[in-house]
Amino acid sequence: MVRNNILKIENLHVSYGPVRALRGISLEVYEGEIVVLIGANGAGKTSLVESILGITPAESGRIIFMGEDITQKKTEHIVASGICLIPEGRGILPLMSVMENLQLGAHHYKGDISEDLNIIYKSFPVLKERTKQMAGTLSGGEQQILSIARGLMSRPKLMMMDEPSLGLAPVLVKELFEIIVNLNKAGYTILLSEQNARKALQCGHRGYVFETGNIVLSGKSGDLEKDIRVQHAYIGSAL
Amino acid sequence: MEVFTAQLINAIALGSIYALLVIGFNLLLVVGGIFPFAYSHIVVLSMYMCWIVLRITGDNLILGILAGILSGTALSLITEPIFRPLAKRGAVLSSFIVAMAISMIITDIMSKRIHGGVVISFPLTLQGKEALITFGIATITAGHIATIAGSIIAGIGFFYLLYRTRQGRAFRAMGQSPFAARLLGIPIVKTSIFAYMIAGFLGGISSILLAMSLGSASAVLGDNLALKVMAVALFAGLGNIGGGLVAAMVLGLAEGMALAYLPGEWYQAISFGMIMVIIMIKPKGLFGAMA
Ligand SMILES: Nc1ncnc2c1ncn2[C@@H]1O[C@H](COP(=O)(O)OP(=O)(O)OP(=O)(O)O)[C@@H](O)[C@H]1O
Ligand SMILES: [Mg+2]
Numbered sequence: 001m002v003r004n005n006i007l008k009i010e011n012l013h014v015s016y017g018p019v020r021a022l023r024g025i026s027l028e029v030y031e032g033e034i035v036v037l038i039g040a041n042g043a044g045k046t047s048l049v050e051s052i053l054g055i056t057p058a059e060s061g062r063i064i065f066m067g068e069d070i071t072q073k074k075t076e077h078i079v080a081s082g083i084c085l086i087p088e089g090r091g092i093l094p095l096m097s098v099m100e101n102l103q104l105g106a107h108h109y110k111g112d113i114s115e116d117l118n119i120i121y122k123s124f125p126v127l128k129e130r131t132k133q134m135a136g137t138l139s140g141g142e143q144q145i146l147s148i149a150r151g152l153m154s155r156p157k158l159m160m161m162d163e164p165s166l167g168l169a170p171v172l173v174k175e176l177f178e179i180i181v182n183l184n185k186a187g188y189t190i191l192l193s194e195q196n197a198r199k200a201l202q203c204g205h206r207g208y209v210f211e212t213g214n215i216v217l218s219g220k221s222g223d224l225e226k227d228i229r230v231q232h233a234y235i236g237s238a239l
Numbered sequence: 240m241e242v243f244t245a246q247l248i249n250a251i252a253l254g255s256i257y258a259l260l261v262i263g264f265n266l267l268l269v270v271g272g273i274f275p276f277a278y279s280h281i282v283v284l285s286m287y288m289c290w291i292v293l294r295i296t297g298d299n300l301i302l303g304i305l306a307g308i309l310s311g312t313a314l315s316l317i318t319e320p321i322f323r324p325l326a327k328r329g330a331v332l333s334s335f336i337v338a339m340a341i342s343m344i345i346t347d348i349m350s351k352r353i354h355g356g357v358v359i360s361f362p363l364t365l366q367g368k369e370a371l372i373t374f375g376i377a378t379i380t381a382g383h384i385a386t387i388a389g390s391i392i393a394g395i396g397f398f399y400l401l402y403r404t405r406q407g408r409a410f411r412a413m414g415q416s417p418f419a420a421r422l423l424g425i426p427i428v429k430t431s432i433f434a435y436m437i438a439g440f441l442g443g444i445s446s447i448l449l450a451m452s453l454g455s456a457s458a459v460l461g462d463n464l465a466l467k468v469m470a471v472a473l474f475a476g477l478g479n480i481g482g483g484l485v486a487a488m489v490l491g492l493a494e495g496m497a498l499a500y501l502p503g504e505w506y507q508a509i510s511f512g513m514i515m516v517i518i519m520i521k522p523k524g525l526f527g528a529m530a
Contacts, residue, residue, distance in 0.1 A: 053422060074426070075421055075422065076425065076426040076427075079422075079423065079424025080424060087418075087419070091419040092419070093415045094415065096408075096411060096412070096415065100408055104408060104412055104423050105423060107408070107409060107423055108424045150423075154423075
């Protein structure tokens with residue numbers, strides 16, 4: 001089966017003033033994949049996903065999504081064309097209800113979203129129970145689920161998740177990765193940035209290893225996991 | 240008792256105009272991401288525009304009212320591109336300084352270019368001074384009723400927009416987290432322009448209500464109102480839109496009562512003194528900042 005290319009990044013450079021956060025990144029994501037980005041603090045994972053979404057401008061290079069060059073597009077157009085970001089720290093709106101947070105996920109869509117909401121509530125009953133509750137009063141795990149569910153409300157063709165396991169207790173991390181795998185089985189293509197390299201590589205198909213704005217290694221998850229350099233630098237004794 | 244009732248009615252009318260002004264101010268603060276010091280000056284300049292059109296048209300009230308509302312909306316929209324780069328950088332303090340510059344230009348225009356800087360007076364037909372209800376010396380005039388009803392309708396309309404519509408949801412999201420709003424695909428620039436438009440529209444309505452209740456305006460009114468609006472917003476907690484409403488009514492009442500029962504010009508000292516104390520004991524304001 002030949003899989004369609006969903007995202008293709010060519011020689012992407014991103015800087016914040018003098019700080020060169022991405023120094024020529026090239027990568028690809030195919031339909032139905034979970035692609036994992038791993039790397040230490042400051043390696044450039046967040047910079048990459050934010051520049052894909054048009055939040056941080058690209059200095060040079062190209063970002064192509066479903067055959068369309070989106071490098072210079074505005075975030076609202078990129079979201080509407082089918083990319084969502086579940087950001088580092090979740091980015092929920094604490095003073096708005098769970099329902100309103102979900103509605104905001106579909107902000108670009110002007111039609112009726114009640115069916116989308118029903119599907120979300122069926123998949124995540126905990127959100128249905130708390131639909132009127134202020135999102136800021138949810139537990140950390142519930143907030144992460146809300147953030148993912150809100151991303152789903154945008155009807156994404158590519159979901160990007162930036163360190164979703166950050167700050168979650170081990171049992172919740174396990175649950176989170178189950179959710180990610182299930183979403184993938186349901187057909188979602190996922191770009192997952194994680195410091196929790198072992199877990200991420202176990203659920204992903206392929207991976208890229210970041211180091212100070214460069215990709216230093218890439219390949220099938222299983223191979224990466226076995227790679228001694230990865231083990232040494234990013235997985236440590238955990239493996 | 241009659242003095243009290245008379246003052247109470249005035250105070251409620253004034254408080255409800257302050258409330259509208261504070262709503263517009265907070266909207267620009269929260270959604271626009273700036274410190275809109277010049278907002279009240281734009282409102283007073285709109286009073287002048289209303290006055291000019293009344294003069295030209297021989298006191299055609301409908302055209303005068305339209306002129307006030309339209310210039311409030313237009314003047315607010317004109318300032319949006321000036322503030323946009325500052326809002327983008329999150330430079331709230333710089334926006335305060337730019338707003339002060341705008342306010343000085345507006346005050347200059349009003350004090351030097353319009354009517355030779357002399358106080359302008361609105362025709363009695365606009366003020367609606369005829370008493371509709373009388374108890375002793377206390378009267379409720381058509382102007383009072385129009386002012387209070389106008390503020391309530393504008394206020395309800397605004398809250399409906401803010402809490403019941405898609406656009407209002409985008410406003411609140413931008414206020415709570417500009418970053419999250421952006422990544423959710425809310426068009427930041429468009430939403431912000433819409434906020435300036437709504438704030439300007441409310442400002443335009445306030446300009447007419449002010450013309451009705453004050454009956455006159457002068458160039459210093461801009462600074463005077465700007466200080467009050469800023470103080471009320473701080474008093475309630477910056478950006479707290481619901482709290483701002485309550486605080487505006489409190490200021491109106493405090494001023495009205497001080498005016499009735501204290502000699503001379505003490506009413507300003509009383510109301511600002513009250514605000515100072517609140518800010519000292521509750522730095523985030525009475526109801527806490529919305530953020
Ligand atoms: N707004 C900013 N201004 C200046 N430098 C920044 C900014 N954001 C990120 N950087 C720098 O860019 C580099 C890449 O940061 P980035 O956040 O992309 O890393 P990351 O891989 O996501 O790290 P982490 O795992 O800690 O989240 C770092 O050196 C960081 O200090
Ligand atoms: Mg990061």
